[in-house]
Amino acid sequence: MQERYQNLRIAEKGVILSMLAYIFLAALKVIVGQLADSATLIADGANNITDILSSLAIIYGLRLARRPPDEHHQYGHWKAETIATFATSLVMLATGGSVIYSSIKQMLTGQENTPGIYSLFVGIISAIIMLWIYFHNARLAKKIKSASLLAIAKDTRNDAWTSIGTSLTIIAANFKLPQIDNLVAMLIGGLILKTAYHILSDSAFALSDGFDDDLLDQYIAAVEKIPQVEKVHNIQGRTYGANIYVDIIIWVDPQMTVRESHHVTEKVESLLRRKFTVYDTDVHVEPWDVDYEPLQPNELNSGY
CATH class of the missing domain: 3.30.70.1350 (Cation efflux protein, cytoplasmic domain)
Known part of the structure; x- marks a missing residue:
């Protein structure tokens, strides 16, 4: 029993590591995205903001799951972790829809953005950091068999690919293809929705006592x-x-x-x-x- 409670603490440390990286990268992307006039970079930053909220919910769920059994929870509070994961997927769904809506609105109004080339480095740095955190947390999640930490790790991997796509978009926009910026912002929104759907379906399956x-x-x-x-x-x-x-x-x-x-x-x-x-x-x-x-x-x- 103590080993399983210790695994929850280990998973929490992994989530905190991801959250600190998200805080840094979200601030960097939103600020540089505004200065460089990059809708894609701002969308990427918005994605990281949802990741911060998701991380906070997961941390709360992991701490609640460590509570011992009581009169009303004789099997313990283990499902709190799954409930937190379910809640974060709803936040991600809302954010993904918002990103797609903003991108379509800019395209319909004819707004074209040519982001500054220096914003390219933000995307590259972000991808490197996210990939490192993904491999670290995925290995840790497999070791301690933590579904919530593995979900965070997979989301981090998606963020890494998103950052790579952002970098490619910035390059294309500077080659006089500015509409690509909004198109990729829509793709990022779609990626957020896709990740949210998988997390939502998996957590709902577990909460409804589904089993493999x-x-x-x-x-x-x-x-x-x-x-x-x-x-x-x-x-x-x-x-x-x-x-x-x-x-x-x-x-x-x-x-x-x-x-x-x-x-x-x-x-x-x-x-x-x-x-x-x-x-x-x-x-x-x-x-x-x-x-x-x-x-x-x-x-x-x-x-x-």
């Missing part, structure tokens, strides 16, 4: 290799933050004693914890029945 079927298949295959397990009758999985909870029903020899069946459940729990880092497993044992025929979906809903 492929993982369940892996659990079943591993458990059925235990000699005393005749068959996995049913299995369900859910997540609380980075923690995986599994409910599983196994069939065993009907002649097995209570003590022996208890040892089998311990083997199942140990296997899933050791091989798949499952946080908690609830194993239910039933006698193996070779003549058992599972109900079909239409029979389950027949009302009998």
